[in-house]
Amino acid sequence: TVDWFIPENAEELIENVKETYRVLLEYLKQIYTKDFIDWDDSKCRKGFQAIMVMASDAASKIDKYIELLPKQPNLDKIADSIEVKELKEFYLSKIAKKFQEALEGDEPWQDEWQNNEKSLLLDVEKSGLKDFEALKKDEEYELFYLVDDDEKSFFDPDLIRNIKLFCTYDEDELKNIEHDPLLKIRVFLDKDYQMSANQILETSHEAIDNYFMLRAQKDENSDLVSLINEALFSLMLASNPKNLITHSFFKNSIEYFHDFLSFIRVIISSDEYQKMIAYSIEDKKSRCIANLIHTLCENLFLRTGSIKQEMLGFIYMLIRKGDEKRKYKYPNKASFWSEIEQNEESIRVILEAYPSGPLMKILDVIRLEENIEFDPIMQDNVSHRAFEIDHNKNNLKIIRCPSPTRQHIITNAQVNEEFLGFLRSLKEDERYLYINFQDKESYKETARCQVIEVLQKRTDFKNNFKIISLDKKSDFYHQSGIYINLNNPEKFFEEFKKEILSKNGLLALKEITTFIDEAFKIIHKLFFINKNVFTRKNRLDFINIFYNFLILKLIEIYNPNILSFSCKDAIDIGALQNMSFYAFLKLIKSECFDKETQDYIKWLIFEPALLIRERAINSTNLTRELSALAAIDISMLTHKNQMLKALSVLYDPSFIKSIKVINH
Incomplete structure (x- = not known):
């Protein structure tokens, strides 16, 4: 005292x-x-x-x-x-x-996990989080926001002490914090929110103008109108460049944007709004108000990345500094895919010279000492448009979207109000194809998967929202456990098909099952020369190659207007699938990978992890996606005509020919 x-x-x-x-x-x-x-x-x-x-x-x-x-x-x-x-x-x-070296590394942390019998973090199958390196790699960080069914935390005081010790002392051995490149991240994020707020106001101007022309904002007796006014005011303040961190000592654009999100949530959960959408809206004023709310939600999710050039400059700066620091110097002549792997290594090397971004974020959570939720969107992980695909049937917007949910108890989650508003913004004939990479059989992700899957069964969304689950976490996907020696191609195909269909009733359509069989044969022939023995690497590449073929088929069948590859945070798995599908389309269209395309691919890969979690992308996931893309690239170079012929068998030729990928 x-x-x-x-x-x-x-x-x-x-x-x-x-x-x-x-x-x-x-x-x-x-x-x-x-x-x-x-x-x-x-x-x-x-x-x-x-x-x-x-x-x-x-x-x-x-x-x-x-x-x-x-x-x-x-x-x-x-x-x-x-x-x-x-x-x-x-x-x-x-x-x-x-x-020994283990002092600040694995051993003390493994002891803590093993001694904490009450913590679910002990269960490797349920958490995968068992040592200090797992924390530094940012694996399962969401558990620091969650509690179990008894509302007990997944970490104990000893773990907190170790995190504090590492962050407070060990990092002092590293470079001067004043030169830490990650200190720029908040400035980038602030600029992104400022420009995004401006973009949302511009794209929503018609709905906003109608709202003010009808003098709806003058209704002093309506709590809903008051909330809408405050949401618009917050958005305007966020869009003002005078409120950027670099220009203001007071509230900044990040905080004003958070206010906007909070008001949107209160608006959509309000009784007045719920009554409005429960019945057919007949009066002009109510239609105007509902349209404004849904338009704001739509443009929140469909905003384009506002700081791409700034982030590319930052990414290349990290690569350059990492190249200088890296012990092994790679030869200059390397494929583009190898270059990306080298870039990732350089980014990782330079960031290791400074305090760990993920650990610092975990420490911030611990220091709050209050009940918080795992809520990606409110934790600066807001959706945005990654790229677009124009084809003869539609214009398709691909968005980078984390799980649109929040949760405090690990077995209980709820869909965010702004996502419901976004779905209500869709017209009757518009469709959103949500490809879910979360594991619905995992204790940690079941709750989030369940509440999202329920949406496609609701009468108000069932015609607009479709969800397909693809596995990127199981033993089968990693070809580990009982599948480690599944070297026979026919047995592998049988298990793979079973794995796909067991997770998705929607994929049981005859058109899809026929496509799976044909695609397996074509991929086996063109990429693996009908090998009789599949190595583990062959199988890993096969799975990722097939996923891209399958996603393209789903687009052809369902003809969606919106598509997202969503995992818990769309940082590693989701972001890399965005990149993989973008590159896949470029490859099958035989487009040149010029400097602009290469930069765009690097932006898709590296920006989310750096901007949101202040770290490099997960290197294991990246290597696997690049390996599959390299196989496609080689196949297009060596037997392009056979590839194009195969595509005409699997898809409508006019559909393939019409595809055009648009950057943002």
Whole structure:
């Protein structure tokens, strides 16, 4: 307690606190020279870690009290004092180096997971999160936002201490934080929201003009109208460049955009709005209000990426700096797909020299110490248009869309109001094909999958919304477990078809089942020369190649206006599928991969992970997608005519010929 911390004796007491840090430093110096310390013992290591965490917490708490005192010229922060800096320097340069490499890596974290019997994080099958590296790779980060059915967290105090220790001390060994490239991310995000708000206002101008022309905003007796006015006001403030972080010390565009999203949610969940949509809207004013709400939701989801050039510049800067730092220098002559892998490695190398973005985000969640939800859209992961496909039947917009849900309890999720508003914006003959890459058999993702699947059964959405589930997480997809030695092509095809049809009733159509059989034969012949033995790599490539063929067939059959590849956050799996399908279409159309196309592919790959989670893309997922694309690329180069003939068998030739991919 620091109840005795009053202005009259503050300076004297601060000196006493500093003396405590000097004593602690002297104690560590004496311990350091003793022979009886077992530096490999986990309890010993945890003891030192606990000391440093408590020292850090104490400095932080006292500094908060200093800020509450009237300004006094001689009161400096404890954390900035020589005593604390010397203690930290000694720990990092002497104590930490006595431990094995496992000190800050896998071993202590594995012990914590294994000792925490109540935590579901222990269950590898349910979580996949079992060590420190998994956290740094940002795997299953959503569990830090969630609780189990008993409303207990999936992490315990010991894990929190370890995260704090790593973020507070270990990262200080790295480069000066002032040069951390990730510090630019919030500026980019702020600019994106500012330009997106401006874009939403422009594309919604007709609905907004009608709203004001009817003087609907003057209805003082309507709570709904008041909320709409506040939503529009928030959007206008977000769009004002004067409110950018770089121009304002007060509320910024990010915060105003969050206000807009919050108002939209309150609007759509309000009784007044629910009554309005429950009955056929006859009066002009109500139609105008409903149209404005749905138009705002539509343009929220269909906005185009506003900072593509800025992010490309940032991506290339990271690649350049990573190239300089990377130990192994690759030869200049490499395929485009190999170049992307090298780019990913360079980005990862340079980011490893600075504090871990994912860990810092987890630490922010922990520090809030309040009930929060896993809510991607409100956590700066807003949907946007990735690219478009023009063809003889339709114009198709491909959007990067995370799971449009939120949840606090892992077994209970709900669809976000703005997504429902977006679906209501669709005309009677418009369709949204939602391809779901979440695992509906997984304890962690079942709730989200269930509430999304229910939408296609609702009378108000069943004609507009279709969902197809494709697997990218099971043992079959990874050809592991019982499938590790499934080397016989015929048996592999049999299992693959069973896997696809078991997850989707919609795919049981005769047209689809016939397509699956024909596509299997063609892919086997053109890409694998009718091999009698399928290696694991062959099978992995086959699955990803087939997914692209299948998605194109679904577009031909269902003729959607909107398509999204959605996983929990559309950062790794979803974003990479966007890239993969974009590149696949370019390849089968024999289009040149010029500088613009190459840049666009790199933007699709790298931007989501950097902008939203401040990290590199998942390298395992990336390598697999690139391997399949490289196989398609080689096939188009070596026997293009056979490929084009095969496409005319699988699809309507006029449909294939009419396809045009449009960048944004």
